[in-house]
Amino acid sequence: MGITLENVGIAVRDIDEAIAFFTDLGLSVLGRTTVQGEWADIAVGLDGNHAKIAMLTTPDGHGTLELFEYIHPDAIETGPTQPHEIGMHRVAFSVDDLDAALEIAARHGCHPLRGVATYADEYRLTYVRGPSGILVMLAQALQERPAEPEAGEA
Secondary structure: OOOOOOOEEEEOOOHHHHHHHHHHHOOEEEEEEEEEOHHHHHHHOOOOOEEEEEEEEOOOOOOEEEEEEEEEOOOOOOOOOOOOOOOOOOEEEEOOOHHHHHHHHHHOOOOEOOOOEEEOOOEEEEEEEOHHHOEEEEEEEOOOOOOOOOOOOO
């Protein structure tokens, strides 16, 4: 059986705010729509499901986020996820310039939870609290990583 990751879905309080944050970081909007109807109720397991949806992709085209803002039923507010809680944890991005990414995040009112760390002289990284309380990890490689071989090469 083959398997690939389709996307990561994130419920947000304000879809426009979340789109602005992620597009400023460098993602692109693939499309926006609303969904509702019997198929959505069945797929999601929620009667009366009606949501605004936006699909965003990373510049390399390998990562996709599905952002959704519920129109009906009303969204349920929960406390911000903590790094040690069980369940969906965070979304992580590699960036070429962590300082530039943090400047962009700050323009959206998003700042590191504690600071910027260095892991094993390989990465500078931090977690920021993004729109709707989303935990977002930003990491910059400190050393050039070798290119991955093309398919068929070894």
